[in-house]
Amino acid sequence: MRRADRIAGAGLLALAIAFSAGALKYYTYTGPGGPGSAFLPFWLGVVMAALALMLLAGALRAPDPGPGWLPRGEGLRRLLLVLGVTVAFVALLPVVGMILGTALFLIVLLRLLDRSPWPLALAVAAATAGLNYLVFTYWLRVPFPTGVLGI
Amino acid sequence: MDFLSNLALGFSVALTPFNLVMAFAGVIVGILIGALPGIGPPSGVALLLPLTFGMEPTSGIIMLAALYAGSMYGGTITAVLINTPGESASVVTCLDGYQMALQGRAGAALGIAAAGSFVAGTCGVVLLMLVSPALARWSLSFGPPETFALMLLGLTTVTLLTGDNALKGYISMVLGLMLAMVGFDIIAGDARYAFGVPELMDGVDFLPVAIGLFGLGEVLAGAEEAAGARMVQGRVTVREVMPAAADWVRSRWAIARGTVLGFLVGLLPGAGPTVASFLAYTVEKKVSRRPQDFGKGAVEGVAGPESANNAAATAAMVPMLTLGIPGSATTAIMLGGLMMWGLRPGPLLFEKNPQFVWGLIASQYIANVMLLILSTAFIPLFVRALRLRYTILMPLIIVFCITGAYSLKNSLWDVGQMLVFGVIGYAMKKLGYSPAALVLALVLGPLAERALRQSLIISDAGLGIFFLRPISAVLTVAALVAIAVPVVRAVVAAWRNRAGGLAA
Numbered sequence: 001m002r003r004a005d006r007i008a009g010a011g012l013l014a015l016a017i018a019f020s021a022g023a024l025k026y027y028t029y030t031g032p033g034g035p036g037s038a039f040l041p042f043w044l045g046v047v048m049a050a051l052a053l054m055l056l057a058g059a060l061r062a063p064d065p066g067p068g069w070l071p072r073g074e075g076l077r078r079l080l081l082v083l084g085v086t087v088a089f090v091a092l093l094p095v096v097g098m099i100l101g102t103a104l105f106l107i108v109l110l111r112l113l114d115r116s117p118w119p120l121a122l123a124v125a126a127a128t129a130g131l132n133y134l135v136f137t138y139w140l141r142v143p144f145p146t147g148v149l150g151i
Numbered sequence: 152m153d154f155l156s157n158l159a160l161g162f163s164v165a166l167t168p169f170n171l172v173m174a175f176a177g178v179i180v181g182i183l184i185g186a187l188p189g190i191g192p193p194s195g196v197a198l199l200l201p202l203t204f205g206m207e208p209t210s211g212i213i214m215l216a217a218l219y220a221g222s223m224y225g226g227t228i229t230a231v232l233i234n235t236p237g238e239s240a241s242v243v244t245c246l247d248g249y250q251m252a253l254q255g256r257a258g259a260a261l262g263i264a265a266a267g268s269f270v271a272g273t274c275g276v277v278l279l280m281l282v283s284p285a286l287a288r289w290s291l292s293f294g295p296p297e298t299f300a301l302m303l304l305g306l307t308t309v310t311l312l313t314g315d316n317a318l319k320g321y322i323s324m325v326l327g328l329m330l331a332m333v334g335f336d337i338i339a340g341d342a343r344y345a346f347g348v349p350e351l352m353d354g355v356d357f358l359p360v361a362i363g364l365f366g367l368g369e370v371l372a373g374a375e376e377a378a379g380a381r382m383v384q385g386r387v388t389v390r391e392v393m394p395a396a397a398d399w400v401r402s403r404w405a406i407a408r409g410t411v412l413g414f415l416v417g418l419l420p421g422a423g424p425t426v427a428s429f430l431a432y433t434v435e436k437k438v439s440r441r442p443q444d445f446g447k448g449a450v451e452g453v454a455g456p457e458s459a460n461n462a463a464a465t466a467a468m469v470p471m472l473t474l475g476i477p478g479s480a481t482t483a484i485m486l487g488g489l490m491m492w493g494l495r496p497g498p499l500l501f502e503k504n505p506q507f508v509w510g511l512i513a514s515q516y517i518a519n520v521m522l523l524i525l526s527t528a529f530i531p532l533f534v535r536a537l538r539l540r541y542t543i544l545m546p547l548i549i550v551f552c553i554t555g556a557y558s559l560k561n562s563l564w565d566v567g568q569m570l571v572f573g574v575i576g577y578a579m580k581k582l583g584y585s586p587a588a589l590v591l592a593l594v595l596g597p598l599a600e601r602a603l604r605q606s607l608i609i610s611d612a613g614l615g616i617f618f619l620r621p622i623s624a625v626l627t628v629a630a631l632v633a634i635a636v637p638v639v640r641a642v643v644a645a646w647r648n649r650a651g652g653l654a655a
Contacts (some may be wrong), residue, residue, distance in 0.1 A: 004582055012322065019329060019344075027341050034608030037336035037343060040600050044332065048325045054318055069581050075375040082374040083574070086367075086549055090566055098554070106546050113374075114542035124543060128550060140205055142558040 002062045009056035020045025085109050097147025103129040161509030174514050177214040178521045181221020186229050191238035192222040193480040194365035200488050201558040208492035209510045217518035223461045227264045240424035240460040243432040247452030259394040260453050265526035267458035271410040272519040275465030287473040287498040296616050299602035300626035302595050305420035305476045307633040310588045317637030320585045327589035330355045331596020350564045357593045359556045359569040364586040366552040368576020402454035409458030417466025423479035424460035431459035480587035483594045
């Protein structure tokens with residue numbers, strides 16, 4: 001946690017400085033009759049910088065590293081698996097389309113995450129994709145990406 | 152009487168078949184969302200909001216309000232049965248509810264919670280009905296300084312009350328405000344921090360952010376932990392849900408106290424059902440003649456907090472509807488919904504859209520009756536639904552997050568934004584930051600900035616204007632006190648540490 005706080009503190013400090021500097025450089029601090037578009041962003045950056053410094057100071061003085069928070073082993077594997085498959089699903093949406101994509105996503109994740117039996121994975125995938133089509137495409141007329149198959 | 156004709160109008164709206172179905176669907180989905188770990192009321196409301204865009208706003212808010220009420224009860228089911236609160240307002244219910252379950256009295260705990268929720272929810276609506284119009288009329292006199300001071304108070308109290316680390320809470324809040332600065336400036340017309348990206352010029356939409364932080368973020372955190380276990384084992388029958396006469400006698404005053412306390416806490420900007428339930432538990436333990444029973448299955452320890460959280464969820468609608476200031480992440484998302492439907496929350500809502508306001512109020516009565524029926528007669532069904540494996544639930548929630556984010560504006564940009572904030576939400580949760588403060592700040596940011604700048608434009612005394620007008624002075628001082636509390640606490644702790652270090 002101590003290390004995470006140091007990294008977060010440094011990152012937020014950099015962000016705050018860039019935010020305030022950007023506000024002063026590109027927008028106006030005093031507008032017609034009152035504060036302009038840079039006024040609040042500038043001060044938000046100042047407040048954030050102060051908060052980030054407090055976080056940094058606390059993390060630098062902390063006597064022990066504190067409990068670890070980074071996932072490892074099995075937990076890390078599962079986290080990366082879920083995240084990876086989700087990102088792949090979104091990236092491939094324009095190609096495979098929402099309905100087919102939903103079904104594939106569920107089958108892949110259910111098989112890899114839990115080794116769900118094939119019949120269960122297929123049933124959940126078919127039911128969800130069907131419901132998804134019924135509610136969003138048919139009823140609410142949401143124009144989902146259709147992909148190469150046209151559904 | 153004015154009020155009865157308004158209520159009659161409300162019931163005529165709420166009793167249309169479509170709105171009844173919406174309230175019913177809201178309660179059922181709410182119970183499930185509240186019960187399922189890894190998905191709470193804010194993500195539930197954020198995920199269902201896109202579904203309501205094709206409807207009348209009144210039907211939409213009826214469904215979302217019913218969902219909020221249902222979720223308060225749903226969290227109880229898992230708290231009692233598996234010692235895992237489905238949402239944060241049921242954390243204290245675990246203490247005595249789970250002990251009751253271990254003694255074979257799970258049904259009684261759930262039954263008392265259902266009864267308390269019904270009483271508190273119904274009384275909450277009565278109070279909502281009495282308080283809101285008066286508050287709305289009073290707030291008509293609010294100018295920009297009062298509005299800004301009230302928003303500042305809401306933001307600081309949420310930050311103070313939702314996280315366990317005040318510094319990280321404030322960092323989350325300021326981050327939310329910084330995100331709110333992105334996009335066209337309402338007064339000067341600059342496209343701030345947009346870097347030429349058209350999607351950013353319209354600002355950072357809070358809904359994909361909320362879906363990411365609360366939906367995907369929670370799932371990712373759950374993915375790391377959950378093994379393939381079933382969430383709930385065992386069964387509950389309908390007969391068990393009927394509490395014994397002795398339980399009623401012990402709980403009636405706990406329910407009454409929880410209702411009043413919950414409503415008062417819920418009214419405050421920033422303090423929602425979670426705070427109310429913790430306070431109610433403390434009060435019950437203080438007034439009880441058998442404080443030693445608490446933590447060992449005292450029925451009052453379930454009845455008080457469960458009543459309080461339902462009363463608070465109802466009361467939280469009051470500042471949202473009358474002042475346009477949400478008190479929690481969930482009401483912040485509802486407020487966003489209101490604005491997307493083209494309604495302006497605040498005092499004029501009561502005059503311009505009576506069928507919306509009173510339809511919502513009347514539907515809350517109906518939703519509470521539905522909740523009572525569903526939570527007693529159909530509890531065994533909900534318990535069975537909870538036997539679903541978490542590993543099956545997780546991918547389903549992700550699919551819902553993606554479909555929900557896409558259907559807001561039919562844009563893949565929003566889906567990408569949802570993914571990014573899902574990862575941020577995971578990190579915030581793990582590192583002790585407060586996603587609720589971020590979302591609230593993102594929703595209030597543009598409104599607060601406008602109020603601040605208008606105040607300064609009309610002011611002759613610079614920032615002094617916030618202290619020169621009586622109402623805004625009280626609110627501003629309250630907000631400053633809220634900011635000072637954690638600072639003072641930290642200084643005192645540091646001083647004590649040093650003194651302790653010297654003594655040792």
